Amino acid sequence: MEQHHISVMISEEEIEKRVCELAAQISSDFAGETVKLICILKGSAFFACELAKRITVPVMLDFMQVSSYGSGTVSSGTVQIKKDLDEPLKDENVIIVEDIIDSGNTLSRLVPMLQERGPKDLRICTLLSKPERREVEIDVAYNGFEIPDKFVVGYGLDYDQHYRNLPYVGVIESE
Ligand code: PRP
Ligand code: MN
Ligand code: MG
Numbered sequence: 001m002e003q004h005h006i007s008v009m010i011s012e013e014e015i016e017k018r019v020c021e022l023a024a025q026i027s028s029d030f031a032g033e034t035v036k037l038i039c040i041l042k043g044s045a046f047f048a049c050e051l052a053k054r055i056t057v058p059v060m061l062d063f064m065q066v067s068s069y070g071s072g073t074v075s076s077g078t079v080q081i082k083k084d085l086d087e088p089l090k091d092e093n094v095i096i097v098e099d100i101i102d103s104g105n106t107l108s109r110l111v112p113m114l115q116e117r118g119p120k121d122l123r124i125c126t127l128l129s130k131p132e133r134r135e136v137e138i139d140v141a142y143n144g145f146e147i148p149d150k151f152v153v154g155y156g157l158d159y160d161q162h163y164r165n166l167p168y169v170g171v172i173e174s175e
Contacts, residue, residue: 001162006170009152010145015127015168018144019047022125023054025142026095034058035093037125038114040106041065041083042164043099046156047127047144051097062086068106079109094119095142099156100128104136127155128169145169 026035034057039048041063052059065083094114101107107124115122125142132149147169153159154166163170 001160004159005173006153006163006166007173008168009147009150009171010169012167015144015155016050019050019127020054022142022144023051023056026051026125027056030057030093032057033093034060035095036060036062036089038085038094038096039063040096040098040110043156043158044097044127046164047099048097051125060087060092066106066110079106079113089114089117089119089122091118091120093121094123096122096124098124098126100130100152101126101138101140102130102133104134104138107138108136128152128157 035055037048037052037059039045039061042065048061052061062085063083064081064085067080067082096107096110096114098107101124111122111124123141124138126140127144129140129143129146130149131146150171151159152169152171153163154168154170156164157169158164159172
């Protein structure tokens, strides 16, 4: 692939500091309990693992992959599950971990589906949020950074499947 010039929007150090803060908040909110982090593949993989390592209460991890629909089919009201969780959520403290919330359509459909499985608690944690892009209101318990409406890559976020492994969040500069 052609190489793009990518400028840093949020540095590795800033992300690490914020991940630590979010992990501390979660650890305090769930003191004495166990939390299950649900990593929404693929974008959330890096963030979910870094977050999990810094949470001090017992953590379980499970993984799910859903398809995002184009705007034309969003009205169908469901997400297609490409990979479901391995274990049930019944009576568990569940935190859905996302890399970014954009329109909010993915989570607005996923949350009710997971709620039906009877978790004790269900919250959302996202590294990034683009409030300007929101089409559906999403209740986010743990929000890393609110960012402007720019195309971002890195720390799990891709451009055509590339750049997920960048240790920072960057913006692709137009050539
Ligand atoms: C991205 C992102 C979120 C979702 C957010 O995933 O990781 O899961 O889109 O968009 P929304 O708020 O508009 O629904 P994507 O579908 O690109 O898959 P990926 O994580 O595998 O890159
Ligand atoms: Mn994703
Ligand atoms: Mg993507």
